[in-house]
Amino acid sequence: FAERDGFIWYDGELKPWRECTTHVLTYTLHYGVGCFEGVRAYKTPKGTAIFRLEEHTRRLFNSAKILGMNMPWSQEQLNEAQKEVLRVNKLESAYLRPMVFYGSEGMGLRASGLKTHVIVGAWTWGAYLGADNMERGIRIKTSSFQRQYVNASLCRAKANANYLGSSMALNEVLRDGYDEALMLDPEGFVAEGSAENIFVISNGVISTPDVTSALDGITRRTVMQLAHDFGYKVVERRITRDEVYIADEAFFTGTAAEVTPIREIDNRPIGEGRRGPITEKLQAAYLALVNGESGSYPEWLSHI
Ligand code: PMP
Structure with a gap:
């Protein structure tokens, strides 16, 4: 580089x-x-x-x-x-x-x-988790490495040192043929991906972990706003690993990853095993917004 x-x-x-x-x-x-x-x-x-x-x-x-x-x-x-x-x-x-x-x-x-x-x-950087995966969805695996404990690493900071865990987690699952890792917090609840926040959808309700161990993602906040504008119920709460297994849909958010659907976790298909309809709607809304095609939230675009 x-x-x-x-x-x-x-x-x-x-x-x-x-x-x-x-x-x-x-x-x-x-x-x-x-x-x-x-x-x-x-x-x-x-x-x-x-x-x-x-x-x-x-x-x-x-x-x-x-x-x-x-x-x-x-x-x-x-x-x-x-x-x-x-x-x-x-x-x-x-x-x-x-x-x-x-x-x-x-x-x-x-x-x-x-x-x-x-x-x-x-x-210039294309789709972080692969262009095809933006439609198909990715396969993820729960990491053997846990996300940081709040008083050991400072999770509100996007600190270089916090990426030791991210790098260990991602490269472990890449070696095993998966696309991304899911990291659990020190108590075993779902935290985030190696560089993404996670959302799960069940019965039309969108849930995401609170940001105790996870980064307070700007894409996360954006997608929560878009979901709210569509009239969906969005809840920040503790989520267990097995809730992701039985969710109807799941996706990751991040500046690099944008909105990336998750189609499989720990070798179990999520929902139909492909990008779900609510995920697709939020992904399209996000991409229209960042590309200046939706006209909403113009204050979020800083022209150069
Ligand atoms: N969690 C981690 C660990 C990250 O590195 C990132 C990427 N910055 C995110 C979540 C998503 O944050 P954002 O939407 O602000 O890019």
């Missing part, structure tokens, strides 16, 4: 992609203390727009605050940086990756004296 043309916003400067290196004694590389965002921009009829940019930037600043990292930029500056990265790289649609990390100003765990660095990279 390092060998590419283009520019990355690096501590306030647009630097050539290949020159955006960091020293091997970078604090965040050793200890995982850092935070990041995943943001998408779409080509809309009125030009390229970043979806819910302000919410993503706010979550990034909240993550940094939780980790006790001092942010050298304002939210406005970071919003502008993300737009600038799209413009300079001539990207009409893209995935954006802002990341906040400590540098190589010192070694040892003591964080005083370290500098906070910020980068924003962007590139």
Whole structure:
């Protein structure tokens, strides 16, 4: 990924992609203390727009605050940086990756004296879990790794270190031939995917776990709003693994994954074993919204 043309916003400067290196004694590389965002921009009829940019930037600043990292930029500056990265790289649609990390100003765990660095990279990225799967649905497996415990990892933060568990879980199930992992919380209740929130639908009621161990996903919030607008009942509650087995429909949400139907869990078909009708309706509404085709919630589109 390092060998590419283009520019990355690096501590306030647009630097050539290949020159955006960091020293091997970078604090965040050793200890995982850092935070990041995943943001998408779409080509809309009125030009390229970043979806819910302000919410993503706010979550990034909240993550940094939780980790006790001092942010050298304002939210406005970071919003502008993300737009600038799209413009300079001539990207009409893209995935954006802002990341906040400590540098190589010192070694040892003591964080005083370290500098906070910020980068924003962007590139084109298709359907995260596969284009065919957006219609067909994916096969998932319950992970042998549990999602984090709230007072060990800080789950409100989208922290680099939280992705150790995500990476272990995803790569374990990929090796076994599944598309994504379902992670349970330390008490055994359904939490989320490795990089997605989960929803289940039974008897027309849409349920999603509360965000104790799961990330407070921006796509999750968006889909809850869309479901509410359609008149569906949406409930945030504890969900058990076997409830997913007997659900009529299930899907994942995430900036990268958008709305991805789940067709099978632990080798059991969910409902009819394909994308369900409510999932299809919400997926279409989400894609129309982010692509600027629905005209609703125009305030969620930041044109570049
Ligand atoms: N959970 C985890 C662990 C994630 O990494 C993501 C992706 N950011 C999500 C949920 C979904 O969050 P969002 O909809 O804000 O992208």
